[in-house]
Amino acid sequence: MAYRTHLMVCAGTGCVSNGALRLKEALEKEVRKRGLEDEVLVVTTGCNGFCGQGPIMVVQPDGVFYQRLKIEDVPYLVEEHLLKGRPVKKLMHVPPKEEKPIPKMMDIPFFGDQLLVALRNRGLIDPENIEEYIARDGYSALAKVLASMAPEEVIEEIKASGLRGRGGGGFPTGIKWESCRKAKGIPKYVICNADEGDPGAFMDRSIIEGDPHSVLEGMAIGAYAIGAEQGYLYVRMEYPLAIKRFNIAVEQAREYGLLGRDILGAGFDFDVEVRRGAGAFVCGESTALMASLEGRVGEPRAKYIHTVEHGLWNLPSCLNNVETWTNVPVIILQGAKWFASIGPGDVSRSPWGGSKGTKVFSLAGKVYNTGLIEVPMGITLRDIVFKVGGGIPNGKRFKAVQTGGPSGGFIPERLIDLPVDFDRLVEVGSMMGSGGMVVVDEENCMVDMAKYFVSFLVGESCGKCVPCREGLKRMEEILERITKGEGKERDIELLEEIGIILEDGALCGLGQSAANPVLSTIRYFREEYEAHIKEKRCPAGVCKELIEYEIDEEKCTGCALCVKVCPSEAVSGELKEPHKIDSSKCIKCGICYEVCRFDAVLKK
Amino acid sequence: MKKLKIEDLKRIKEKVRRITNLREGAGRAKVTVHMGTCGIAAGARKIMSVLIDEIEKQDVKDVLIATSGCAGLCSREPMATVEVLGKAPVKYVDLTEEKMRRIFREHVMEGNVVKEYALALGSERTSF
Numbered sequence: 001m002a003y004r005t006h007l008m009v010c011a012g013t014g015c016v017s018n019g020a021l022r023l024k025e026a027l028e029k030e031v032r033k034r035g036l037e038d039e040v041l042v043v044t045t046g047c048n049g050f051c052g053q054g055p056i057m058v059v060q061p062d063g064v065f066y067q068r069l070k071i072e073d074v075p076y077l078v079e080e081h082l083l084k085g086r087p088v089k090k091l092m093h094v095p096p097k098e099e100k101p102i103p104k105m106m107d108i109p110f111f112g113d114q115l116l117v118a119l120r121n122r123g124l125i126d127p128e129n130i131e132e133y134i135a136r137d138g139y140s141a142l143a144k145v146l147a148s149m150a151p152e153e154v155i156e157e158i159k160a161s162g163l164r165g166r167g168g169g170g171f172p173t174g175i176k177w178e179s180c181r182k183a184k185g186i187p188k189y190v191i192c193n194a195d196e197g198d199p200g201a202f203m204d205r206s207i208i209e210g211d212p213h214s215v216l217e218g219m220a221i222g223a224y225a226i227g228a229e230q231g232y233l234y235v236r237m238e239y240p241l242a243i244k245r246f247n248i249a250v251e252q253a254r255e256y257g258l259l260g261r262d263i264l265g266a267g268f269d270f271d272v273e274v275r276r277g278a279g280a281f282v283c284g285e286s287t288a289l290m291a292s293l294e295g296r297v298g299e300p301r302a303k304y305i306h307t308v309e310h311g312l313w314n315l316p317s318c319l320n321n322v323e324t325w326t327n328v329p330v331i332i333l334q335g336a337k338w339f340a341s342i343g344p345g346d347v348s349r350s351p352w353g354g355s356k357g358t359k360v361f362s363l364a365g366k367v368y369n370t371g372l373i374e375v376p377m378g379i380t381l382r383d384i385v386f387k388v389g390g391g392i393p394n395g396k397r398f399k400a401v402q403t404g405g406p407s408g409g410f411i412p413e414r415l416i417d418l419p420v421d422f423d424r425l426v427e428v429g430s431m432m433g434s435g436g437m438v439v440v441d442e443e444n445c446m447v448d449m450a451k452y453f454v455s456f457l458v459g460e461s462c463g464k465c466v467p468c469r470e471g472l473k474r475m476e477e478i479l480e481r482i483t484k485g486e487g488k489e490r491d492i493e494l495l496e497e498i499g500i501i502l503e504d505g506a507l508c509g510l511g512q513s514a515a516n517p518v519l520s521t522i523r524y525f526r527e528e529y530e531a532h533i534k535e536k537r538c539p540a541g542v543c544k545e546l547i548e549y550e551i552d553e554e555k556c557t558g559c560a561l562c563v564k565v566c567p568s569e570a571v572s573g574e575l576k577e578p579h580k581i582d583s584s585k586c587i588k589c590g591i592c593y594e595v596c597r598f599d600a601v602l603k604k
Numbered sequence: 605m606k607k608l609k610i611e612d613l614k615r616i617k618e619k620v621r622r623i624t625n626l627r628e629g630a631g632r633a634k635v636t637v638h639m640g641t642c643g644i645a646a647g648a649r650k651i652m653s654v655l656i657d658e659i660e661k662q663d664v665k666d667v668l669i670a671t672s673g674c675a676g677l678c679s680r681e682p683m684a685t686v687e688v689l690g691k692a693p694v695k696y697v698d699l700t701e702e703k704m705r706r707i708f709r710e711h712v713m714e715g716n717v718v719k720e721y722a723l724a725l726g727s728e729r730t731s732f
Contacts, residue, residue, distance in 0.1 A: 002656055002659050002660050003656075004652065004655075004656060004669040004670070004671070005670075005671070038656075039652065039656065061631070061634075061668045061670055062670055082671070083639065083644070084639055084640055084641065084644070084671075085637075085638065085639040085640070085670075085671035085672040086640075086672075131616050131619070131620045132620055134613055134616045134617055134620065135616065135617050135619075135620035135621045137617070139613055140613055140614075140617075143610045143613055146610070147610055256607070256608045257606075257607025257608045258608065262607070264608060264609060264610050264613075265607070265609045265610070266610070
């Protein structure tokens with residue numbers, strides 16, 4: 001059946017929670033009502049990435065992009081666009097600082113500046129239909145490998161591409177595969193790490209939700225290369241939609257003979273099972289993950305025993321992150337040379353020589369376009385924040401960007417032209433991590449941000465080694481004191497000292513990098529720490545104990561709006577006369593500051 | 605279901621591509637049926653059905669069908685614009701089902717403009 005128009009409704013978790021499934025039903029109903037069901041197909045797709053504007057729908061082949069759709073919009077939209085062929089301007093995207101809606105998807109800077117490799121099928125296929133994946137060259141990389149490449153050739157190809165682990169460490173994938181192939185022991189395992197735990201990160205979830213077969217295909221190719229017959233997807237319980245879609249994909253692949261015995265009639269056996277984790281941050285660490293897979297407590301172990309030799313059940317195991325696996329089929333089909341042509345550095349001698357391909361980031365925080373993006377390696381932070389991200393909303397000033405999740409660091413405004421690659425990010429005290437990216441503006445306090453990440457890590461530390469268990473707790477206490485105005489001389493030096501002990505003495509990668517948020521904020525924003533400690537002042541006006549709210553009598557019109565909203569009855573005054581805040585009653589919630597229409601509430 | 609062999613992947617790809625290729629806007633030619641109120645009243649829906657029917661029958665994979673609004677010349681509806689990649693678009697007027705079939709076969713498939721039904725070559729000048 002041929003259709004003239006496809007309505008691609010985004011059904012990633014973001015859009016679903018904004019009502020995408022109800023929207024899909026309403027669209028189908030309206031399409032039927034108008035007698036268009038033989039011409040118009042409503043399709044649900046994986047995450048589009050523009051989560052801040054959901055629910056989202058793209059009309060193809062017109063390429064028109066609609067956002068923030070409501071059920072009430074449906075009858076009008078169907079009548080205008082599908083029946084009369086007039087795209088509905090008021091439902092289109094308007095970029096910041098522009099007034100004209102942009103109808104074409106590729107003309108929207110958010111999409112136009114991205115380069116999709118890992119997310120190549122996002123929004124284009126129905127993730128629950130294996131044939132749509134096959135139609136986009138799905139499983140043809142696996143077919144190519146099985147029909148014409150020796151395992152060693154596959155490994156050479158991955159090495160030559162310069163692909164490095166997307167989960168955080170940036171270890172060259174090809175080298176890992178090679179060590180695992182050479183390791184003694186049978187059977188061997190491939191594992192997909194989908195235990196995405198960074199606050200605000202949702203790359204892996206979106207990939208599995210939107211294109212589960214690409215992960216499966218990558219794992220099958222990896223298994224062929226290292227000589228494994230069994231794979232596991234380790235995914236957190238908090239990702240029910242991803243688990244559901246991945247299981248559907250596994251079932252379909254088995255039915256089509258793309259998993260199981262004698263895949264594609266080429267004599268290769270491979271199968272995958274899903275293992276759900278309870279959502280502990282530390283289980284994203286490879287050795288802790290394998291312990292959890294075995295049914296033990298998720299605690300890491302010392303790194304000198306390599307998992308490629310002694311991994312799951314003490315057997316050779318190759319663990320890669322979701323995004324790494326999805327890159328594999330593309331490299332096989334397009335060639336290592338093509339992949340290595342994207343991104344900085346030279347990988348012709350060693351895969352350590354550069355950062356190649358693209359990286360998926362979840363862009364969050366104080367930025368206009370929040371969502372999921374994929375950009376070529378080597379793009380500057382400026383391009384990510386201001387072009388793809390659309391800049392800082394509400395006319396505020398950019399302050400820093402935090403990369404690499406809770407173990408990453410803050411990169412200040414003066415380094416905004418830094419190209420994003422594995423090695424450059426480490427040089428400035430941060431890291432690529434799995435790809436969380438939080439933009440911070442002038443209204444964020446850096447001490448408070450560091451405290452937030454440290455508190456997160458205190459809760460997630462497994463407690464096995466002393467530096468991480470004790471060091472982080474003490475860091476949290478010191479930061480807590482500083483934000484309360486009880487900071488002491490030498491607190492900064494003490495924080496730095498604990499940070500160095502963590503780097504040197506913690507057992508696993510999480511502990512070793514856990515001090516990054518603190519060390520990088522001290523490195524770039526020392527004056528903010530000093531203001532808190534010496535002047536008992538929070539320059540960004542965030543730390544409650546260090547600020548006071550006052551009313552500017554000149555500006556106050558006595559409208560009494562603040563009186564109405566104040567939860568602690570701290571504001572008083574006659575109507576049409578200047579009001580006052582009783583600081584003994586004030587709980588510093590800031591609601592008067594937000595509601596005042598005359599900028600009469602001052603934060604000091 | 606029968607387990608797939610390597611050759612089967614290509615067969616599935618071709619089958620599904622017919623349905624999905626228009627999502628990528630990757631067509632050799634595009635036919636736009638003008639479906640403003642005037643066009644619909646004059647029978648544009650039938651013109652659309654003819655196109656879908658032809659594409660089905662001839663198993664065409666690289667032609668996109670789109671709708672757009674009134675082309676401005678309401679008295680000559682139904683209208684359609686045929687764009688073959690790399691060539692100037694051609695507007696056809698006063699269409700009937702038979703005319704549309706002929707245009708599809710001769711112009712879209714073979715590249716010969718059906719002069720007697722054509723109104724003009726090219727598009728209007730726009731500021732956007």
